[in-house]
Amino acid sequence: MKKLNWGMIGGGEGSQIGPAHRLGAQADGRFTFAAGALDHRPEAGRAYAQSLGIAADRAYGDWTEMLAGEKDRDDRIDLVTVATPNATHFEIAKAFLEAGFNVLCEKPMTMTVEEGEEIVRVAKASGKICSVNYCYSAYPIVRQARAMVRNGEIGKVRLVVTNFSHGHHGDATDADNPRVRWRYDPKMAGVSGQFADCGIHALHMASFICDDEVETLSADFASTIPSRELEDDAMVNFRMAGGTVGRLWTSSVAIGRQHGFDIQIFGETGGLRWASEQPNQLIYTPVGGRTQIIEKGEGGLHEDAKRLSRVSIAHPEGFPLAVANIYCDLADAIAGETRDGLPNAEAGVRSMAAVHTAVASAKNDGAWMDARPPMFR
Numbered sequence: 001m002k003k004l005n006w007g008m009i010g011g012g013e014g015s016q017i018g019p020a021h022r023l024g025a026q027a028d029g030r031f032t033f034a035a036g037a038l039d040h041r042p043e044a045g046r047a048y049a050q051s052l053g054i055a056a057d058r059a060y061g062d063w064t065e066m067l068a069g070e071k072d073r074d075d076r077i078d079l080v081t082v083a084t085p086n087a088t089h090f091e092i093a094k095a096f097l098e099a100g101f102n103v104l105c106e107k108p109m110t111m112t113v114e115e116g117e118e119i120v121r122v123a124k125a126s127g128k129i130c131s132v133n134y135c136y137s138a139y140p141i142v143r144q145a146r147a148m149v150r151n152g153e154i155g156k157v158r159l160v161v162t163n164f165s166h167g168h169h170g171d172a173t174d175a176d177n178p179r180v181r182w183r184y185d186p187k188m189a190g191v192s193g194q195f196a197d198c199g200i201h202a203l204h205m206a207s208f209i210c211d212d213e214v215e216t217l218s219a220d221f222a223s224t225i226p227s228r229e230l231e232d233d234a235m236v237n238f239r240m241a242g243g244t245v246g247r248l249w250t251s252s253v254a255i256g257r258q259h260g261f262d263i264q265i266f267g268e269t270g271g272l273r274w275a276s277e278q279p280n281q282l283i284y285t286p287v288g289g290r291t292q293i294i295e296k297g298e299g300g301l302h303e304d305a306k307r308l309s310r311v312s313i314a315h316p317e318g319f320p321l322a323v324a325n326i327y328c329d330l331a332d333a334i335a336g337e338t339r340d341g342l343p344n345a346e347a348g349v350r351s352m353a354a355v356h357t358a359v360a361s362a363k364n365d366g367a368w369m370d371a372r373p374p375m376f377r
């Protein structure tokens, strides 16, 4: 198997998501970390890239220098990850796709729906892969849940209930801390705070497991800490194209919750439950039957769950390994395999449309609105 060259923009020293990408991309030895523009401070980015083993001539000061330096090389990068703050994703991802690079973009993919639709079009025209890092969907046991739904094992899905709630921004005395404040500042974060940051992981997960798309939604947003311009709590009701009823709660002021991302799927003949704090286990209850725990790595799992179970049964499956599964699928896709679990730019723009619709609905007393991007109506 040919080893692929990989580059990253953002994810510099001390960043939150950078280490998960470095571990994830290199976990299976399928990518070499060949180039990077890792920091908004050019010198710090160059120095950190070299400390991670990148050659001096490929340790770039910014992304425009990286694009110019990489595009005509024979050994140019096969994939670039965009792990910078949200407002920069669009111009970087677009420029690299137009220059013929495969892209993995962090969520939210863009700031507006129009930008998201532009990325979908540019990716199609370039023939290159544009994936979005909805990495929770790459846990093996989440793939098992999706395969069970596809296989009819819980019948037609009636209801999906999900939440992604934590309490790490719940201290009003810390609301002015610069690391917290920008997330609720429209100039930095865009139209939405908590829903665009965490809620879209839960919304994507609902679509992913149910194998269906969100069509309409109604939202109630609250800034429970009044100095915040954007919401720190949201309740979003939605309906999927196939008729499934959806309920989503996301919050950053739920003190006592650490990383509360979980999802329950209720079908006509059974129910499923998955929680990110116990990512190895899927709880399954057939109608009229006993509740069972399906463990990652056990016999009889669906093929997609088996393929991505890299740690044997009873050993914990870490978050970076879910990111590693995204890279594993990207390497396969770059080599020409079909990997339909890989979250694509269509998934990215659907999230942006949901964010903008939720903002409009919340301002309009929770009115039900069409949540699909215009290009998919």
Ligand code: NAI
Pocket: 009, 010, 011, 012, 013, 014, 015, 016, 017, 018, 037, 038, 039, 040, 041, 062, 063, 083, 084, 085, 086, 088, 106, 107, 108, 133, 134, 135, 197
């Ligand atoms: P951060 O603020 O911790 O780090 C951002 C990094 O990007 C820093 O190293 C900074 O120097 C660098 N940077 C900023 N502007 C740059 C530019 N123009 N060129 C090159 N480097 C630049 O941010 P964090 O939390 O790592 O978030 C980055 C992105 O990842 C965000 O879009 C966020 O939503 C996403 N994210 C996704 C997660 C997931 O579960 N998929 C989890 C955490 C973050």
